[in-house]
Amino acid sequence: MQAGVPWPSSRFTDNGNQTITDTMTGLTWVSNPNLMSTRDPSFDNDSTPQDGRVYWQHALDYVAKLNTEKYLGFSDWRLPNVVELLSLDNTSLYRSYYYWSSNTDPLDSSNAIYISMSVGTPTSVTKIDPAHFFVLPVRGQADSTTSAALRKTGQTTKYAAGDDGDLQAGVAWPTPRFVENGDGTVTDKLTGLIWLQYANCFGNMDWYNALTTANTLASGACGLSDGSTAGQWRLPNVKELESLVDFQQQAPPVPVDSPFLFSNLQAVYWSSTVYQVYPAVDQQYLYTISPTGFKWFARSDSLLAAWPVRGGQMKLTTTLAGTGSGTITGSPVSASCSSGSCTSLHDQGTVVTLTATPNAGSLFVGWSGACTGSGTCSVTVDAAKTVTATFDQAAKLTVGIFGKGTVTSNPSGISCSTGTCFAYFPKNSSVVLYHTEAYGYTFSAWTSICPGTGDCTVNLTGNLYIPATFAAQDNVRRNLLTTPYGTLTTAYEAAVTSDVLKAKTMTFLESLSLGRDISVVLQGGYDPAFGTPSDFTSVEGGLTIAAGSVTLDRIIIK
Incomplete structure (x- = not known):
């Protein structure tokens, strides 16, 4: 097995x-x-x-x-x-x-x-x-x-x-270690094994009968009402029997809080482990659980007691770490954890799904142990495993966009092209912000925290707001006004009926779509000072008129 x-x-x-x-x-x-x-x-x-x-x-x-x-x-x-x-x-x-x-x-x-x-x-x-x-x-x-x-x-x-x-080296025992299930079984929370509570239901027998008797045990026998069926119980191997021994105790050498029926505890129990030194002469390991818990070997025709076990459940430890806080939600729910370190037992091979959710003011950094990354964790509990979710204290970084352009961040989190956007980053971490101008706009300034027009590196000692200003290039004006517009489209969006939209001598790389119920004049060929027009303005991208009207003067549509 x-x-x-x-x-x-x-x-x-x-x-x-x-x-x-x-x-x-x-x-x-x-x-x-x-x-x-x-x-x-x-x-x-x-x-x-x-x-x-x-x-x-x-x-x-x-x-x-x-x-x-x-x-x-x-x-x-x-x-x-x-x-x-x-x-x-x-x-x-x-x-x-x-x-x-x-x-x-x-x-x-x-x-x-x-x-x-x-x-x-x-x-x-x-x-x-x-x-x-x-x-x-x-x-x-x-x-x-x-x-x-x-x-x-x-x-x-x-x-x-x-x-x-x-x-006292080794893994600490849970408190309590053993749980009486009320159905004739006892669960060992340290190993995940489920033992028959009645420690000597069958009397003494040879090894082969012990194997068969343990394997055919089912609910309804030996005080069981657990719904178990034949084939689920087995004769424990020598390591499983060893796991019961408490080397602080004398006779019997099992933990004092274990709820087994000690009046039925025997001195010697069969294990399912064959003694490999002499397998040819048909000798098998036996385990003496009283008075010292030491194992030795005996011939398979010896008459000894059998103590069935089942389960083989494995322990999953879920731990919260870091300077922040959050929760781990598990499926099955027994794997969930909201503080410190939690343990749950699962049938061997169970796939457990874990989701990490940070509390307000915290940030989920990622998984470690049996899972990695920062997405949903799926772990197969085929052995004792540990999964740690790290949460750090978070600082909120908010970016405001003025004009037209995009701001992104490293680490990722910010990708903003309009209004205000925010993301949470580990407190006291450094974040670099990058700007990308929209067509017709030039990046002009961050906040005073980041002078100049290059990349902006901020140290998030707390929540922080960073505005990013993109100025429209002076390519188009309305009438005699000096307000600059970087593109024909933005000037048209601001226009009212009878406006004259004055465009510099240049090529506009945009598709001009007019869909408002107004009448405007689009006049090109102006010099940088917007004096008298003397040249032509090109529009590469076409012109579409869905509503209203437009008069073109010195405009070349390509």
């Missing part, structure tokens, strides 16, 4: 600096499986000196040494917790090693947990075990590009500086 987050095609990246990054979890590991023996052999004086195997406290001390020395330029190395070490299970890395985790056994504080990387099993031993174990430093955490952020282990008691109870 292969439930869970799919692995990236290239999960591990060699950083070329003696570290390896797990792109699925966001963790960075040292690439040397026995760093202490290679780099600091004299640090190890336990039992067999210089072999890199030390007591638990000395493992913590060694990581502290690396941080003091800023190994590879970093001072945030840590001894990995048990969940972090188990994330390397089933990989080819560090297979022949046994590593200390930073976790203390909650049943016995003189014991700590180590991981056998060859079989992926956590085991509790005394912190001064004579065999000792190796140290595998790790650093980093998940980010918005990480598909499988690792949870906290649950251990909150600090037994030593730098241990898991001290650092």
Whole structure:
């Protein structure tokens, strides 16, 4: 069935600096499986000196040494917790090693947990075990590009500086983490998994019967009234069973607020995961959930309990960022968010649509994480994903047009050719305004903020108004008036009956359309001072008379 987050095609990246990054979890590991023996052999004086195997406290001390020395330029190395070490299970890395985790056994504080990387099993031993174990430093955490952020282990008691109870690395658990659905099921808000609330409905059985029984479970059995049908439930894999373990608790090692029926909780549960070391002899992974939560393996004909799970819902985190404010509207609506950071659970593969709307005085800048750009965001929730909408405080830039021309902006937002136009830009940002004259007009001035006639660059510390003046060229006049008109069309639009429209000696590149019920004279051939006409004026674009009349004098229509 292969439930869970799919692995990236290239999960591990060699950083070329003696570290390896797990792109699925966001963790960075040292690439040397026995760093202490290679780099600091004299640090190890336990039992067999210089072999890199030390007591638990000395493992913590060694990581502290690396941080003091800023190994590879970093001072945030840590001894990995048990969940972090188990994330390397089933990989080819560090297979022949046994590593200390930073976790203390909650049943016995003189014991700590180590991981056998060859079989992926956590085991509790005394912190001064004579065999000792190796140290595998790790650093980093998940980010918005990480598909499988690792949870906290649950251990909150600090037994030593730098241990898991001290650092508590990982994704915080929701509060409450578990929700009793009232239909015989419990939803884990951390993983999105839905568990059968009755933790031992079937009694003990062999592995094959456990697989079949879990898969055929349906509403009406085991206290279920959830409408589920056969085929929706399954036997959990080993990682899903591991997700229930709270390493702060003892027996049972599950979170104290989980609403499972503990009177039915069993010591050992089947997982659906085959133990790959001995698949030929028909042995499968089993998971012991009591008293320590550690997994081991057993033959498939052993008689153990089954605890069905379904769902595989994935978490979508929607976050609002920036200096402004706004809302994210989701479809489904559960993905909506109006402040801070919000989480929602969706069936794996669900396509969620998100729309960002800025509040008054704010501007939507764009998406980041699983979406980019500034339009509607569509994200397929096939793994845990994060989408961030950034809103910045906005300043309103208003442009007024006087005369005829167009003003545009960079960044885009303003494109204005008449009246007043406005757009919102991030507060304290710079905006450049450009002007383009209409035919027959010359750009004459911005406001005093931008002297001259070039481009206008403004810093929006607040709302701002910028007028742009385009002056008509002195190409046409009416009668003896000195008011200039840049085109024949604008002069005609201002004319009254019996006006004489005096045009300079030039070629007008316009189509002259007369549609008013007035009579005018169009007289051409004037010099720049508009004295006595002595030449001709051309109109390239034609003349159309739809109403009224016109007398042409020294006018050439082309």
